[in-house]
Amino acid sequence: MKEHCPPEPFALYPPCTLPDWDTKASVRTDRSPYTLPADLEHQLGERHWFVPDFMPYLDHPDIVLAGPSVVRRLEANQLVYFLDYTTVLEHKLVNRSVETLIHDELGVPVPCAVKTAALQLYTDEGYHALFSNQIAEQVAELYGIDNRSRPARRIRRLLERIQACSPADEAMVWFLIGFVSETIIAKELLSAVRLPLVSTVLRMFKSHLADEARHSRYFCDVFSHLWPLFDDCQRTLAATQLLAILEIFFESDTDWLKESLASVGLHPDTLEYITTRLQQPHAHQQRVRSGAKVTLQALFNAGFFNIAHNRHLFQNAGYIDA
Numbered sequence: 001m002k003e004h005c006p007p008e009p010f011a012l013y014p015p016c017t018l019p020d021w022d023t024k025a026s027v028r029t030d031r032s033p034y035t036l037p038a039d040l041e042h043q044l045g046e047r048h049w050f051v052p053d054f055m056p057y058l059d060h061p062d063i064v065l066a067g068p069s070v071v072r073r074l075e076a077n078q079l080v081y082f083l084d085y086t087t088v089l090e091h092k093l094v095n096r097s098v099e100t101l102i103h104d105e106l107g108v109p110v111p112c113a114v115k116t117a118a119l120q121l122y123t124d125e126g127y128h129a130l131f132s133n134q135i136a137e138q139v140a141e142l143y144g145i146d147n148r149s150r151p152a153r154r155i156r157r158l159l160e161r162i163q164a165c166s167p168a169d170e171a172m173v174w175f176l177i178g179f180v181s182e183t184i185i186a187k188e189l190l191s192a193v194r195l196p197l198v199s200t201v202l203r204m205f206k207s208h209l210a211d212e213a214r215h216s217r218y219f220c221d222v223f224s225h226l227w228p229l230f231d232d233c234q235r236t237l238a239a240t241q242l243l244a245i246l247e248i249f250f251e252s253d254t255d256w257l258k259e260s261l262a263s264v265g266l267h268p269d270t271l272e273y274i275t276t277r278l279q280q281p282h283a284h285q286q287r288v289r290s291g292a293k294v295t296l297q298a299l300f301n302a303g304f305f306n307i308a309h310n311r312h313l314f315q316n317a318g319y320i321d322a
């Protein structure tokens with residue numbers, strides 16, 4: 001790969017690296033297996049399986065009335081769903097995205113340092129998939145959760161997006177999926193580590209967050225670095241695709257959520273009420289605005305919104321202010 005690297009006019013740009021990866025990456029530093037704690041039953045008296053903030057439906061009167069054991073089961077369902085989603089996302093989407101940098105698929109010069117960091121990030125994501133899967137398997141077995149074969153709606157919709165584009169556009173769409181994913185995940189994990197979760201789950205989320213905070217900075221830097229190098233066609237494509245990808249990342253997975261709610265015996269009317277509320281356009285728009293703050297800031301910093309068309313596109317979607 002070395003001989004294909006361009007000369008380094010990139011000293012002017014942000015470093016786009018993962019500093020101290022050898023001593024900080026969780027794949028290098030984690031030493032204990034992610035096994036559920038021996039005092040799990042005791043922990044579940046006060047600790048959660050998953051983040052209640054990500055489950056706004058938990059305050060529905062029928063669920064509150066059903067009591068803590070139903071709430072814990074719904075949290076377990078959501079945790080397994082999130083971890084299964086993460087496992088696929090890391091392997092099949094984020095790592096596919098960094099391949100576009102490592103193997104010069106974007107048609108613009110990528111410095112060696114950026115490629116090295118991309119290879120490190122690729123390794124990180126493989127490990128995240130491993131520990132996510134290890135915990136998902138244990139919790140799924142504990143509760144007999146068996147509706148895990150269908151990929152999350154977000155994954156299906158993103159893969160459809162790739163299938164729908166021309167071969168010439170694929171690399172850009174892959175890159176943007178990684179950019180969006182890597183700039184929103186740290187905020188999701190940050191919310192998780194502030195709560196009393198089951199100890200093994202909390203330790204795993206902390207490890208993941210430490211890596212993702214570095215990945216988020218890396219992808220923000222890389223986007224800022226590449227944006228001026230893209231030609232007009234690439235920029236137009238990127239604007240349209242970014243809008244669509246952001247929309248997909250904050251959609252709710254109605255079919256899965258109905259299955260989860262039905263697993264604790266909730267009435268079909270309650271299922272309908274909860275899922276309909278989550279699909280309201282305003283609720284979706286607010287999720288994008290709040291969840292993608294880092295992504296939107298990175299676009300702003302890179303000069304993406306200096307193009308009037310891009311600004312209008314995102315204003316019309318309600319993702320940024322007029």
Ligand SMILES: [Fe+2]
Nearest residue numbers: 090125128212
């Ligand atoms: Fe990750």
Ligand SMILES: [Fe+2]
Nearest residue numbers: 125182212215
């Ligand atoms: Fe990552």
